[in-house]
Amino acid sequence: MWHYLHRRVAAHYGADPLHLLALIACFALAGYAASRVVVAGVWVGFLIWFVGAAIFHDLVLLPLYAVADVATRSVGRRRPAGGAGRPPWINHVRVPMGLSGLLLLVWFPLILRGSQHEYRKAVGLDTSPYLGHWLLVTGVLFAGSALAYAVRVRRTSRRARRRADLTNQRTRR
Amino acid sequence: MTSENTPAGGRTPRPSRSWRPRVPTLPEDPPPGPFRPEFWRSPIRGPWLTSVLGLILLAGVPIVAITGLLSYAAYNPWLPLNDLTPGKGLLGFYLFDWPTSPPWLYRLTQGTHVILGLTLLPVLLAKLWSVIPKLFAWPPVRSAAQALERASLLLLVGGAVFEFVTGILNIQLFYVFPFSFYPAHLYGAWIFLGALAVHVALKMPRVVSTLRTRGLRDLRTDLADTRPEPPDTSGLVSPDPAPPTISRRGLLAFAGGGALAIFALSVGQSIDGWLRRTALLAPHGRAYGTGPNDFQINKTAASVGVVAAQTGAAWRLEVMGPRPVRLSRADLLAMPLYTYALPIACVEGWSTQRDWTGVRLADLARLAGAAPGHTQVVVRSLQRGGVFSRVTLSATQVADPRSLLALRVGGADLSLDHGYPARIIVPNAPGVHNTKWVRMLEFSPETA
Incomplete structure (x- = not known):
């Protein structure tokens, strides 16, 4: 009997009945939390920010950085590695740009001085140094990445030279 | 998603055997763009990458959640005047009177809550990037089970981003949200954690089997040897993968580097001495001077x-x-x-x-x-x-x-x-x- 019921539910529902139970529990908790939001009298703003958070990430932020990445890579295709045997440089641009963008994404209210008014009132200081801090960190990231690339290029060319020497020796023998 | 794109075969209604929630006008074939699996070309997306990122979050998010709930208890909300979420019902519980020893406990738990939360953000972004093709799965709804699960994912993703965003804006005193921070962050956390618990329960078998078959060898695989994961039913592996430009371990290092950058530039605000000066990107790492009163102010007179x-x-x-x-x-x-x-x-x-x-x-x-x-x-x-x-x-x-x-x-x-x-x-x-x-x-x- 139980077995039969289990199979019927699974066939109609599309998954194990436990799946249904877990999701019902999830929605019950969310519904209860939502009722608390209503009691707090902030449900309209909460709902807009909650759904807006998902939309902002999935349909704004992610496409934006994906397009930026595609653009960087297309530059890479037009300007492939400078000389024969040069290692690909794409990640030496991608990584510092990504990290710098990440820091801006987190700290933009300080860097772009959006929170200047409240910050000044609370902390007693100005938000003006943060733009400089962010630019400094960005500069260090790009410089470090360029240095790492230079080291890689040297190592690759040295390896190529050694290989060439080795072939020369062999041909001489 | 307009009906103009409907291919000829899509309009014929199919006999329904069981409950079909599909909107009858939706075509069988996905419209062009992100709804087509071949739109997603990253060769490193796949269950292994998603599993590893998920496990990292699974290690970190519970710590952020527990320290957050401890912070709720630290206000001793059972005392008159202290409760900032009077309508909380069952969602604000406290099992103990907040202790006065050790005196550094709240310093540790709340520093952890904020700094670890910030540090996990790049991992969360990488995790969401790794599963984005699933948002555009076609047809949007295949069964009642899948419809419910997708609805729970709105709670999961919306909840995660909501919690990170409100927390990150609040510590910068950027009060642009149209609600008080305390109730919104607390109730949002419960919605997020409920959806997370169910998500973990539903996905854990796949994580375990993926890691059991594929192991951790991708952590040693460089770009030259990076291959797409074998085609499967997860909907993550690209059917038309582009040549790789970064290895899986490279992507993990990228996310880890982001985490490290955020951590290193903010943790100083929870530490005294010269290390405080390292908090270049944190709201309270500033130097006021050298006198006894020259330390962080949170509300000026x-x-x-x-x-x-x-x-x-x-x-x-x-x-x-x-x-x-x-x-x-x-x-x-x-x-x-x-x-x-x-x-x-x-x-x-x-x-x-x-x-x-x-x-x-x-x-x-x-x-x-x-x-x-x-x-x-x-x-x-x-x-x-x-x-x-x-x-x-x-x-x-x-x-x-x-x-x-x-x-x-x-x-x-x-x-x-x-x-x-x-x-x-x-x-x-x-x-x-x-x-x-x-x-x-x-x-x-x-x-x-």
Whole structure:
């Protein structure tokens, strides 16, 4: 009997009945939390920010950085590695740009001085140094990445030279 | 998604065998763009990458959640005036009276909550990137089970981003959200955690089987040897993968590098000494100077309407209890003074330890005829408005010998911005409970 019921539910529902139970529990908790939001009298703003958070990430932020990445890579295709045997440089641009963008994404209210008014009132200081801090960190990231690339290029060319020497020796023998 | 794109075969209604929630006008074939699997070309997307990112989040998010709930308990919300989420119902529970020992506990838990939360953001972004093709799965709904699960994913993704965004904006004092932070962040957390628990339960078998078959060899695989994961039913592996430009371990290192950058540039705001200067991108890593009063301020006197005229020679402390007394600052300085090194730790994650000198709250309770140990106190500030212009401290907090009405810090008189003429300092209490510019202490028998 139980077995039969289990199979019927699974066939109609599309998954194990436990799946249904877990999701019902999830929605019950969310519904209860939502009722608390209503009691707090902030449900309209909460709902807009909650759904807006998902939309902002999935349909704004992610496409934006994906397009930026595609653009960087297309530059890479037009300007492939400078000389024969040069290692690909794409990640030496991608990584510092990504990290710098990440820091801006987190700290933009300080860097772009959006929170200047409240910050000044609370902390007693100005938000003006943060733009400089962010630019400094960005500069260090790009410089470090360029240095790492230079080291890689040297190592690759040295390896190529050694290989060439080795072939020369062999041909001489 | 318009019907113009409908291919010829899509319009014929198919006989339905069981319950089909599919909107009849949706074509069988996906419209061009992200709804087509071949739109997604990353060769490194797949169940292995998603599983590893998921496991990292699974290690970190519970710590952020638990420290967050501890912060809720740290406010002792069962005492009158302290509860910032009065409509919480079952969602705000506290199993214990917040202790005063060890005095650095809240410094540690709340610093962890904020800094670890920030540090996990790049991992969350990488995780969401790794599963984005699933958002555009076609047809959008295949069964009732899948429809419900997708709805729960809205709660999961919306909840995660909502919690990170509100937290990150709040610590920067960027109050652009149209609600009070406390209830929104608490209730949003419950929605997120419920959806997360179900998501983990549903996906864990796949994570385990993926890691069992594929192991961790991708952590040693460089770009030259990076291959797409074998085609499967997860909907993550691209059917038309582009040549790889980064390895899987490269992507993990990228996300880890982002985490490290955020961590290294913000953790200094929870540490004293020269390390504080490393917090270049954190709201409270700033240097004020070298004097005893030159440390982080969280509300200036000017911002809450406290002016020097109120705090001058005419200032009196009202101590209410069975034997009410009024005390001038000179009266307080004539009482036995004690000095303790105690941290002040803010809900926004920053903290600093200072040497505070003042009168024990327990001595003031005795002076007003109340018995420490069974006595709580309502502290009222000169500050105008704000939820923290008054607060209730528990009997445990009043009785602790290190709980002070502080008059000096680092050997100097408190500055106006640090609460002159007198402020509360209680070991292990959240910073906002260390009320500044105290004007009244009302001792009364403990209510709970």
